[in-house]
Amino acid sequence: MSTFISFDVRDVRFPTSRDLDGSDAMNPDPDYSAAYLTIRTDDPADAEGGTSLVFTIGRGNDVQGAAIRALEHHVIGRDVEEVLADLGGLHRRLNGDSQLRWLGPETGVMAMAVGAVVNAMWDLRARREGRPLWLTLASLEVEEILDLVDFRYLSDALTREEAREILERGAAGRDERIEEIRAHGVPAYTTTPGWLGYSDDKLTYLLHEARDQGFEMVKLKVGGDVEDDVRRLALAREVMGEGYPIAIDANQRWDVDSAVTWLERLAPSDPYWIEEPTFPGDVLAHAAIRRRIAPMRVATGEQGSGRVLFKQLLQAEAIDVLQLDATRVAGINENLAILLLAAKFGVPVCPHAGGVGLCEMVQHLAFLDAVAIGGTNADRRIEFVDHLHERFEVPVRIERGAYMPPEQPGSGARMLPATLAAHAYPDGPVWQQAAPPLGAGSSDASEATDGAGTAAAPVESA
């Protein structure tokens, strides 16, 4: 028997806005940040503890940290084995803390804080098993998965019985699919070429590069200026040829009518999907846009607050593609509910990633989905942005345009100690140096500090 003895929340920030060479229509100057949680036990075998992070884009990372700290009393002093054996119970207790629930409910920073605690526990559990998280999850029995999911508020769309059927179907052939993804991974798509600020020449060059690297899909940001978007998308179509999937992402820029008008202009270049055309919580607007621009696909989810929103997006037939995120909702358990809902409605899950650590974490859910829930679905692709991976203990591994499953233990959230020290906010050495003016050709000060350079990659916040 062991006990939880420490609950450590750190504010870690990367000065990505200093090196800005990419931007989208809503997020001009993100400083990629993490509210970084480590939970420790009194068992010396748990030397690394359990780790998770919530991704934010700068200001407010301290607010997110405060939200995580508010959950400490649910952890300290508890029996480790008991908690890890009933992570469904923990998820419900955290979401159901009656005083903290008032701050959401089950949305915003409190949902993400619950996710941090739940995910740190999953990291610890996977480490204790000596497995990568995806394999820990894929090895669960059907009834155990069902116990992990909070079906409250879902029964009008998904009952426990229906979820059981989905999981039982998923269990057949599981071992073969594990070997399949070990051999071939899950396809990625890249957002690298498509930033709003790039010249047409740079766009063309990066599109060629993406295809040369084996990516079978790319994404372009849109929503700044319609004439620019028409030209850029037509150029991309010309470069990549007919039929190559080119998604577009508006980062919540439009109302219903403006989305439709704008997208009618872009339709001739056959975008593969339109992502976040409007406010992420607006189910009915997404549904209206989708009806009016059919057959163009609609995708959303990176800022979807939790299972009830995704349930409604599916019920309203508002989306063709569900983009779950590793740190936006109340953790692995909430994402299990979302994966099951997507399977019920037959909508493919293409996880959002980028930022800092999102690729490392969300891939585990995509592998689980491929192995045990949604099965091998040709439409499943994980977003990829080549940025900040070197800061993690187990960076993602992309081969021939696919995410390859890690075999190291844990959930992927652990950063290197030197990065944690250098990027501590506001006292770490990276932040103690004055920020050079934007566009002054500055380099990330952390390179000198922790020896791991920040690639001159686009700043992706969506």
Added chain:
Amino acid sequence: MSTFISFDVRDVRFPTSRDLDGSDAMNPDPDYSAAYLTIRTDDPADAEGGTSLVFTIGRGNDVQGAAIRALEHHVIGRDVEEVLADLGGLHRRLNGDSQLRWLGPETGVMAMAVGAVVNAMWDLRARREGRPLWLTLASLEVEEILDLVDFRYLSDALTREEAREILERGAAGRDERIEEIRAHGVPAYTTTPGWLGYSDDKLTYLLHEARDQGFEMVKLKVGGDVEDDVRRLALAREVMGEGYPIAIDANQRWDVDSAVTWLERLAPSDPYWIEEPTFPGDVLAHAAIRRRIAPMRVATGEQGSGRVLFKQLLQAEAIDVLQLDATRVAGINENLAILLLAAKFGVPVCPHAGGVGLCEMVQHLAFLDAVAIGGTNADRRIEFVDHLHERFEVPVRIERGAYMPPEQPGSGARMLPATLAAHAYPDGPVWQQAAPPLGAGSSDASEATDGAGTAAAPVESA
């Protein structure tokens, strides 16, 4: 010309869970709390500054405070006259802070934090005019109100043009309606009799008392045990007689099917409305419940995150009654959008109140609605709970079951200095005393400290 020079956030909590003699189905032990903001200027005439608060129910009040503090840089050093002359611009800047927006967007603690800053500005503006906030708002020109509203994401339901028509209709007869509400107020309803824990005798006694005090509507909590609910509601119907409005409130307890089953049992006692039958963000579930239990009315909104959610509730015909709250959304400006949406769809607004300061603040919006937006609507009623009013500089005034409009300057959020000192958390004297065990007949320690007793009133959190 003057400048904003200080931005002070305090954590104020009342140990209401010690004196618990009322509870609802989701909130067993709230400690009524306020993240309390005072903004000050360098103009000596602004001696009191601008004040607002966000209501929470205990744990997490510090998280809310951190969220408000994260907005300080939008205020300090700014020109006061410029900011107060364009509070629409401020509201959009705060909601649009691209880094902080990531934490919502426009939902949860960040939405409430934006509301705190916006509302403190409105308090200051009303004080500078020497008017109660409701009169400051009711005196605005139509174009100025339109500039205050963020129509982004609303245009599929409400355009600026349509809002102008509503406001122009509302402007006709405004002065007569101001005198009308000065004479008769806006009707209140009381939740005092209906707590889950009360005996049938106490319920009966309090129902008689409510009618004797002039209240023309009461509300009962439901959702604990269906047999209890059937008995209590039948008793209430017997006591109050046919036709007397008795609302019921489930505080988010149900899924769709369980709501319908439960409400079919209660229907014979003719509840006036069912409030919060399910998750507050679940538009489609509210719509489904409403269709299936028609003609029973559905009400919700106290935990509705903002204008986009209310827009959808109205578009989906999910509600008969819209219950806006003073501190849940991004401030007066967001609530202006919500009032206009309700007017567009012809749905009456019956504000949520209770807690600490919610009655004092939300009444201003109800008076504005009565005077200049929704007009005199026989279905408009403001919730009332008789608790903690004596802690405020301008407590609500209830006469013959109606809220009477205050004439003192400001928005109603200012607490008495002695209360602020006594209830500071965790260092104030009220919190330095050990909490006696629940049920030990403890009295609120603040009585001895600040000379203003906490009435032995039910603890209402919804």
